[in-house]
Amino acid sequence: MNRDFIAKHWYADIYEQFENQTDDVEFLLNLLRQRKNGAPQKILEAACGGGRICLPLAKAGHIVTGFDADAHMLLRCYRKMKGMSNIVCYSADALTSDWGSDFDVVVLAGNLLLNIETDTDYAKAQQIFIRKAASALKPGGHLFLDFDLLFDxxxxxxxxxxxxxxxxxxxxxxxxxxxxxxxxxxxxxxxxxxxxxxxxxxxxxxxxxxxxxxxxHIPTQAQVYSWLDEAGLSIERSFKNYLDEPIPEPIDESTFRATVWAKKNT
Ligand SMILES: C[S@@+](CC[C@H](N)C(=O)[O-])C[C@H]1O[C@@H](n2cnc3c(N)ncnc32)[C@H](O)[C@@H]1O
Structure with a gap:
């Protein structure tokens, strides 16, 4: 085994040991229950990592597709989904691959917007993620975007x-x-x-x-909102810090997390 393999394997394992929070996953599952009447949705999670989010979505009965560029993370996801017929995963770079189409919901979560792996212009990459999410949605479908939005x-x-x-x-x-x-x-x-x-x-x-x-690149609220708009997505609900409270515009000092539920224009 070479050092690169050992290091990436170690990181994927340790990441999972530490990043095992469920509050954001519960938040998303609740939102789906409220906004989609609990009906099974066809969901894409871009950059699904080890399946922390996409696995519970599949366990809740949704029809889930996940992809990620990191083989070591993805392998953990494959192991956990063994025997489940309503989830598939594959390996792909989000910036260069086709995300498919006709999804009811696309999930960009786990602070992905600030954790993109790219050698190119970071802000451009953030915008591409939002554009690709929009084009993978069916008209009327929804983007769930959850990321750190810091006042300072x-x-x-x-x-x-x-x-x-x-x-x-x-x-x-x-x-x-x-x-x-x-x-x-x-x-x-x-x-x-x-x-x-x-x-x-x-x-x-x-x-x-x-x-x-x-x-x-740390995007401003205005930047993210303009990317959503440019991609044909209208914000239906926004949540500050996982509370039942909209994100103020502009954000205030107590804002640290932004969750956006945006609809693809028909
Ligand atoms: C912070 S982790 C989040 C993983 C998972 N969504 C979660 O919340 O647990 C970020 C993930 O994004 C993936 N990622 C980053 N840039 C990517 C890209 N360009 N294409 C595909 N996956 C990417 C990484 O491999 C990593 O698994």
Whole structure:
């Protein structure tokens, strides 16, 4: 096994150990019950990862398709969906693949808008995700978009402190931790960039470092809303911080999470 395989396998395993929250999934399931009368929906989840969201959707009786570019994440999803006839998954890069068509609901969740893997213009990639989601929907279908919308991104992203967000041992006995060395946020371009590395030790005691550099674009509310509009999607409901309360325009200081339920124009 090469180091790249070991590292990606470790990360997918540890990601699942830490990122196992269900509040957003419950929120989506409730919304589907309320807005779609509990009827089974044909749902696409783009960038479904290990299936944290798409699996419960299928378990609730929906007809689900998920895809992701990360084979290690996706493998976890395949294992969990074994024996279920109402869910399929496949491997694809969201930016270059065709997402299909005629879905009742497309899910872009898990803060995906700020976690896109791309070498190209990040804001453009964010807009492409919204465009592709819209074209995968049937007229009258809905986009569920759930992402971090921060009042003051600099406070959140400008930090030169060392920190570790994941640490632990995977099912192959590889142990390690992620080490972030900080990031900076440019308020003009709204690009945030940082460096980190993973410190890993395999089960036979071999230690190595995987260096990482990353960047992301932090969109404004107005930007996201204009992308939705341009894609032919009208916001029917928005929710601030998973509360039964619309996202204010402009957002206020207490806003940290935006959930949007938008309808594809007929
Ligand atoms: C933060 S995780 C969210 C996973 C899952 N939706 C969840 O909420 O647990 C982001 C996922 O997006 C996937 N991803 C990022 N960019 C992608 C792209 N261009 N094409 C396909 N998948 C992508 C990653 O592989 C990763 O599994």
């Amino acid at each position: 991104p600099a406070r959140f992203f400008s930090s030169l402190r060392e920190s570790s967000y994941f640490s632990g041992t995977d099912d192959m006995g590889t142990s390690g931790r992620t080490v972030s060395c900080g990031s900076v946020y440019d308020p003009v371009t709204r690009i945030c960039a940082g460096t980190n590395h993973w410190e890993l030790t395999t089960n036979n005691g071999e230690s190595f470092i995987i260096p990482k550099v990353w960047h992301k």
